[in-house]
């Protein structure tokens with residue numbers, strides 16, 4: 438079957454560039470590539486394979502199922518399950534050789550039992566909540582937690598980790614407080630005669646913009662994919678966008694002034710106009726909220742979305758773009774000629790962050806990989 442030409446092109450050369458750039462930022466800090474949520478929509482297996490070939494020492498996923506997908510694809514290196522686990526997932530974690538992030542004794546005991554059952558020692562990462570308020574033991578409970586872990590002979594703490602709540606902010610006051618709490622916790626654990634393992638705190642923004650947080654390992658996600666968590670960071674490291682989202686014009690028509698377009702008739706042509714219909718909609722991941730405000734690139738020029746974004750289709754006002762024809766390429770994220778639309782630009786218009794724009798691109802959109 439000939440395929441609908443709506444595709445996300447993933448440039449693995451750009452991914453490689455970004456990984457090497459981030460590694461260059463802090464050569465002493467090992468990088469855990471965060472590939473959760475299908476590598477932020479970019480395709481976890483392909484992304485992990487490319488980075489593994491570059492020597493990436495660790496991968497981070499959110500849930501065990503994502504780890505299983507990577508193992509099934511032949512990724513053999515360490516994979517941390519960042520999103521926490523339920524006790525009944527412990528046997529699968531052990532069988533798959535994943536590295537769980539642990540912050541409660543019930544899960545720890547289940548992991549210990551599962552590891553014992555297989556006669557092995559399981560590496561775990563212990564998470565401390567220094568201010569994100571999401572996952573982690575409270576700093577005050579850390580020594581008690583580590584004391585209890587000592588009784589679980591089949592677990593080994595490989596790392597102590599935490600996560601920043603606002604590392605992308607120019608104001609690092611809260612991040613500094615989190616980092617101090619983290620170091621105090623690590624010291625307290627050591628003073629209690631336990632080993633917190635290696636220290637790991639930084640996400641992308643912290644890695645690039647908050648040098649004291651780099652420590653033994655960092656966990657960049659979004660910047661691997663060439664997107665900046667804050668525009669300020671553009672001056673710090675030169676990244677290449679990895680994803681281009683594009684399609685082709687399915688239908689083209691000339692319409693008179695007063696013609697209305699799409700659901701609820703939110704677009705009215707002010708003059709005789711040319712309307713292009715694209716085979717992409719909110720079921721593919723284009724935010725419906727971009728109706729009448731989004732733009733796509735056609736003929737190297739910006740064309741505004743005309744009216745409400747539909748489930749499978751959206752309309753562009755291509756009036757004034759010379760020589761537009763049915764079948765012409767339309768770029769929703771990426772570059773065409775001298776114009777670029779970034780995921781950050783779309784996110785701002787949609788009232789969200791580029792992370793969500795990438796993650797929304799649905800399974801209906803094939804990922805096409807450029808390898809070399």
Ligand SMILES: Cc1ncc(COP(=O)(O)O)c(C=O)c1O
Pocket residue numbers: 471519600639640641642656657658659660666
């Ligand atoms: C625990 C954890 N570490 C690291 C990351 C990567 O963050 P970023 O994509 O901002 O680099 C995430 C992503 O949200 C995360 O949840």
